[in-house]
Structures are given as structure tokens and as C-alpha cells.
Amino acid sequence: MTFPGTRPIHGxxxxxxxGDTSFTAVGAIVVQGVLRDGRGFVELVLPDADPQQRRTLEKVxxxxYSLYRDGKLLYASPPLQMTNVRRAADDGALIVTGTP
Structure with missing residues (x-):
């Protein structure tokens, strides 16, 4: 699958x-392409469910990742270089940013 573009994909x-670890997050999840300084990034917004998620992802x-809705695969990312992990100021959602 290709870069998701700037239109959000909801799963x-x-x-x-x-690495050798995987985990699953459920809830309202959004994937969106973001362009900054002429570079393309993919942002993955996860619900704030597990405080350990951020600590784990900060080490990655x-x-x-693979995004699903109703059991159907919507988007499978290429290998990404992690560029940022942060919490959203308004709702505490976990935002993961990566670049191919």
C-alpha cells in the first residue's frame, strides 16, 4: 500500500x-499523511488506553503497523523510522510519527 495521503483513514x-515486539490497540484510531518541510510523514493517532504504550514506543x-476496521485491512505501513511519540494536548491521545 502507498503513502496514505493527507486524508485521514479511520480504523x-x-x-x-x-523489532521482535508487537501489540494491538483498539478504539478510535486515525492514520494520516502529513507534509512538513517538504518531507512526508505518517501520523498514527491511538486512544489513550495504556500509559506503558508511550514509554515502550519511545524506545523504538x-x-x-497494520490498520483495520471491522476486521478489514485498511492500511499496512512500510517499515518506518520513528521520528516522534507524543500525547495530544486536548484529549491525551498517543501520536506516533514515522517516515519511510
């Missing part, structure tokens, strides 16, 4: 693969 489950340098 209800994502499986994240980081490479990441891949």
Missing part, C-alpha cells in the same frame, strides 16, 4: 510491530 484496531527506532 478500530491497529497492530504495531517494533523502527516501526510497522
Amino acid at each position: 478500530d484496531r491497529v497492530v504495531l510491530y517494533a 527506532t523502527r516501526l510497522q
Whole structure:
């Protein structure tokens, strides 16, 4: 699958693969392409469910993920270089940013 573009893709489950670890997040999940300084990034917005998620993801340098809605695969990312992990100021959602 290609870069998701700037139009948000909404899913209800994502499986994240980081090295030899993987975990699943469920809830309102959004994937969106973002352009900054002429570079393309992919932002993955996860619900604020597990405080350990951020600490785990902050240690990751490479990441891949698969986004699903109603059991159907919507987007499978290429291997990404992790560029940022942060919490959204308004709702505390976890925002993961990566670049191919």
C-alpha cells in the first residue's frame, strides 16, 4: 500500500510491530499523511488506553503497523523510522510519527 495521503483513514484496531515486539490497540484510531518541510510523514493517532504504550514506543527506532476496521485491512505501513511519540494536548491521545 502507498503513502496514505493527507486524508485521514479511520480504523478500530491497529497492530504495531517494533523489532521482535508487537501489540494491538483498539478504539478510535486515525492514520494520516502529513507534509512538513517538504518531507512526508505518517501520523498514527491511538486512544489513550495504556500509559506503558508511550514509554515502550519511545524506545523504538523502527516501526510497522497494520490498520483495520471491522476486521478489514485498511492500511499496512512500510517499515518506518520513528521520528516522534507524543500525547495530544486536548484529549491525551498517543501520536506516533514515522517516515519511510
